[in-house]
Amino acid sequence: MGSKTALYAKHQEMGAKIVDFGGWDMPIHYGSQVDEHHQVRTASGMFDVSHMTVVDVTGTDAKEYLRYLLANDVVKLQEKGKALYSGMLNDNGGVIDDLIVYLMTEPGVSGEWFRIVVNCATREKDLRWMADHTVGFDDVALTEQPDLAMIAIQGPKAIELSKQTVGESRAKLIDQLSVFQGLESEGWFIARTGYTGEDGLEIMLPEDEAAKFWQALSDNGVKPCGLGARDTLRLEAGMNLYGSDMDETISPLAANMGWTIAWEPENRKFIGREALEAQKESGVTDKLVGLVMESRGVLRAHQKVIVDGVGEGEITSGSFSPTLGFSVAMARVPAATGEQADVEIRGKRVPVRVLRPSFVRNGKKVFD
Amino acid sequence: MSNIPSELKYVASHEWIRVEGDGIVTIGVTDHAQDLLGDVVFVELPEVGAELAGGDEAGVVESVKAASDVYAPLSGEIVAINEELEDSPELVNSDPYGDGWFFKIKLSDTEELNDLLDAEGYTGLCESEA
Numbered sequence: 001m002g003s004k005t006a007l008y009a010k011h012q013e014m015g016a017k018i019v020d021f022g023g024w025d026m027p028i029h030y031g032s033q034v035d036e037h038h039q040v041r042t043a044s045g046m047f048d049v050s051h052m053t054v055v056d057v058t059g060t061d062a063k064e065y066l067r068y069l070l071a072n073d074v075v076k077l078q079e080k081g082k083a084l085y086s087g088m089l090n091d092n093g094g095v096i097d098d099l100i101v102y103l104m105t106e107p108g109v110s111g112e113w114f115r116i117v118v119n120c121a122t123r124e125k126d127l128r129w130m131a132d133h134t135v136g137f138d139d140v141a142l143t144e145q146p147d148l149a150m151i152a153i154q155g156p157k158a159i160e161l162s163k164q165t166v167g168e169s170r171a172k173l174i175d176q177l178s179v180f181q182g183l184e185s186e187g188w189f190i191a192r193t194g195y196t197g198e199d200g201l202e203i204m205l206p207e208d209e210a211a212k213f214w215q216a217l218s219d220n221g222v223k224p225c226g227l228g229a230r231d232t233l234r235l236e237a238g239m240n241l242y243g244s245d246m247d248e249t250i251s252p253l254a255a256n257m258g259w260t261i262a263w264e265p266e267n268r269k270f271i272g273r274e275a276l277e278a279q280k281e282s283g284v285t286d287k288l289v290g291l292v293m294e295s296r297g298v299l300r301a302h303q304k305v306i307v308d309g310v311g312e313g314e315i316t317s318g319s320f321s322p323t324l325g326f327s328v329a330m331a332r333v334p335a336a337t338g339e340q341a342d343v344e345i346r347g348k349r350v351p352v353r354v355l356r357p358s359f360v361r362n363g364k365k366v367f368d
Numbered sequence: 369m370s371n372i373p374s375e376l377k378y379v380a381s382h383e384w385i386r387v388e389g390d391g392i393v394t395i396g397v398t399d400h401a402q403d404l405l406g407d408v409v410f411v412e413l414p415e416v417g418a419e420l421a422g423g424d425e426a427g428v429v430e431s432v433k434a435a436s437d438v439y440a441p442l443s444g445e446i447v448a449i450n451e452e453l454e455d456s457p458e459l460v461n462s463d464p465y466g467d468g469w470f471f472k473i474k475l476s477d478t479e480e481l482n483d484l485l486d487a488e489g490y491t492g493l494c495e496s497e498a
Contacts, residue, residue, distance in 0.1 A: 032461070033432050034407040228406070232432065296410050298430045320409040320432055346428070346435065 001025070005050035006149045006207035010214050014224050022121035024051040026227055033228035037322040040196055040233055041363045044155035045225035046217050051120040054148050054204065055130065056104075058113040059139040066101065066114060068270055069133055071252060073262035074114065077103035081183040083193055086260055087252045088118075088129065089272030093279060094248040095255065096129055097122045098240060100193060102182050115182075115189070117150075119242050133271065148189075149210035153222055154200030154233075156363060159192075162201050165216045166190075174201065195230060197237025197361045232319050235328065238290060238358035244301060245288060245316040245330055251279055254332060256288040256357055284335060290357035291315065291329040292367070297345055299329035299352070304344040307337045315343065323360045330357045370400040370494065373465055377481065378490035379441040384465060391478055395441060396469040397429065397460060400494050405431035408460040411453040413438075413471055418446045422480055426471065429460065438470060442480045448472040 002025040011018065016027030027048065029036060039045045057066060066074045072086035082103050088096045102115045118126045127144065134140045153162050163171040166188075173185040174192075182191025182202070189204040205213060218224060231241070238256075240246055246255035253261075253276065261276060262268070293299055299318035306312055313333030321328045333341065333354070342349040355367050372378075377385040382401035386394040402408065410430040420426055420440035427438040449471045452459060459468040475481070485493065 029406070032407055034409070034458075228432065296412070298409065298435060300435070320430070322409075322432075 003051070005048055006210040007048045007050065007151075007214055010211050011048065011224070014218070016224070016226060019227075021051065021227055022119075024120060026051060027224070028228045029226035030224050033226060033232065034322045036223065036225035036229035037232050039223045040155045040198055040225060040229060041323050041360070042156070044153060044158040044161050044200070044222045045229065046214070046222045047152040047154070047225050047227070047230050048149075048214070049152050049202070050149040050207075050210070052150055053118045053120055053123045053126065054145040054150070055116045055118065055127070056113060056143045056145060057116060058141045058143065059137075060110075061137040061139045062113050065134060065137045065140045067268055069130065070099075070101065071261045071270055071272060071276075073268060073270075074101060074103065076262065077101075078107050079103070079181070080106045081177070081181040081191075083180045083182060083191065087257055088126070089252065089270075089276075090129075090248060091271060091275060093251045093253075093272040093275030095242070095246045095250055095252055095257070096248055097126050098242050098246070098257070102191065104184075121243060145204075147207050148204045149207045150202060150204045151210065151214060151217070152194055152196075152200065152202045153217065154194045154196040154198045156198060158198065158200035158222070161217070161220050161222050162203075165213070165220050165222075195237075195239055196233035197239070198233075198363070232322060235317050235319055235330070236321050236323055236360035238330070238356070240288075240330075241317055250332075251276065251284065253279055253284045254286040254288060256330075286313070286332050287335050287337070288316070288330055288332050288357060289337065290355045290359060290367075291318070291331050291341065291343065291352045292355065292359070293327045293329075293343065293350060293352045295326075295350065297327060297350060299327045299343060299345070305331045305333050305352075306342045306344065306349065307333060308342070310334050310336050310338075313337070313341075321359060323363070324365060328359045370398070370403055371465070372398065372400070372487050372491050372494070374487040376465070377484035377486060378493075379439075379484060380493055381439050381441070383439065383441050383470075385441055385481075385484055387481065388472070391444075391475045392447065392472055393442060393475060393481075394469050394472050396464055397438070398490070399464050402461050402464045402468070405429060405436060405460075406433045407431055408457045411457050411460065411470070413449040413453065414440075414446045416446050416449055420444065420446065420473070440473065441484070442473055442475055443477055444473040444475040446471050447474045
């Protein structure tokens with residue numbers, strides 16, 4: 001028996017198939033993962049993501065602490081509510097976790113503070129790492145918010161249907177949100193973020209209000225979706241999954257996360273910087289790419305990728321793509337890999353195309 | 369609990385067998401199997417005319433979750449395959465005992481039918497695996 005979110009009874013009521021997910025009893029689907037996937041690409045779906053870990057970072061040193069802790073630079077957050085995607089690295093430049101950090105106040109004001117959302121499976125090591133590295137900062141406080149539920153509403157109709165459900169003042173706030181921005185309204189934190197490649201919201205709210213809101217969204221036509229569809233949606237969008245596409249042994253430079261490293265200003269010291277600079281100097285040997293296989297069959301994690309004349313790699317995430325009707329994957333391959341490779345599937349070599357890992361955005365195929 | 373029709377026979381690898389007469393049987397995967405697999409996205413079937421022995425690999429079912437081998441539960445010649453599954457693999461989920469059938473075998477030894485599980489035996493097997 002795992003931990004249960006505030007929506008567990010709702011999931012059962014709505015026919016969810018429950019599986020263990022990092023110690024949590026979570027819905028994998030409510031009947032058909034593929035139907036739920038299409039629902040998000042064509043209309044709207046909602047996901048219970050309350051298992052994710054929310055940590056507030058406060059204190060007069062909060063900003064300087066995060067500039068040291070994270071590979072991306074929170075100084076880029078120049079508007080209240082803006083969000084930043086970042087890796088949290090170890091001294092070797094390996095990825096301890098990937099996370100989203102929101103600036104919760106106006107930039108630069110006294111009392112400036114941040115909210116971080118990290119993965120659930122990495123919660124304990126993340127919290128320990130974060131706490132250990134407050135040493136040397138006089139005034140930083142880390143406060144986990146375990147009593148918040150989190151619901152992601154995603155899809156081309158997600159914002160419209162959410163606005164119909166949240167009441168007038170929160171609907172007004174939603175209208176003001178830019179992409180990758182989150183703001184508070186009457187005790188709820190509403191962010192225009194997601195993990196599907198569609199427009200949508202992620203809403204954090206008190207646990208005791210979650211079931212009622214979930215039901216109201218459902219009554220307004222937002223379909224419940226499980227973590228199965230969440231995975232195929234994020235894969236099509238080319239978004240990394242921690243623990244599959246990267247981990248503590250993998251550099252962000254070999255995980256398609258180079259864009260999340262803020263090298264400037266050069267004098268900003270952050271954990272992992274020296275290791276990353278050394279890697280850049282000596283040359284990064286691997287890269288994370290996208291694979292497309294238009295013939296029958298399914299690419300799956302851990303299948304071997306063979307690049308003739310170059311070497312071998314491995315699929316880190318793979319699935320049938322419901323939107324495209326064939327299989328796509330992410331794979332770590334030698335840096336010299338070109339546009340073609342083979343994947344070994346059940347003892348046979350099958351040719352695949354190699355491209356940038358981004359397959360579907362806003363309901364549409366994004367490669368030729 | 370999943371649907372286990374009493375008129376069918378079963379094997380432990382979660383296939384069902386319907387005896388059609390003239391030594392021909394129809395094979396598919398059970399409701400329990402399709403539920404475990406999740407959404408089926410590809411089905412690879414044997415060639416018509418292939419001679420298979422009971423227990424031989426006869427194809428592959430790929431779902432969003434995993435790839436699973438399909439076995440010939442009985443020995444004989446493949447006399448028909450369900451070509452609908454090429455375009456509509458989801459029939460395996462929606463109608464596992466009807467339109468989601470896989471292939472038909474002309475048995476080489478009808479005695480093998482005596483080794484199959486009945487609905488009660490298969491129900492017991494599913495419960496012991498649960």
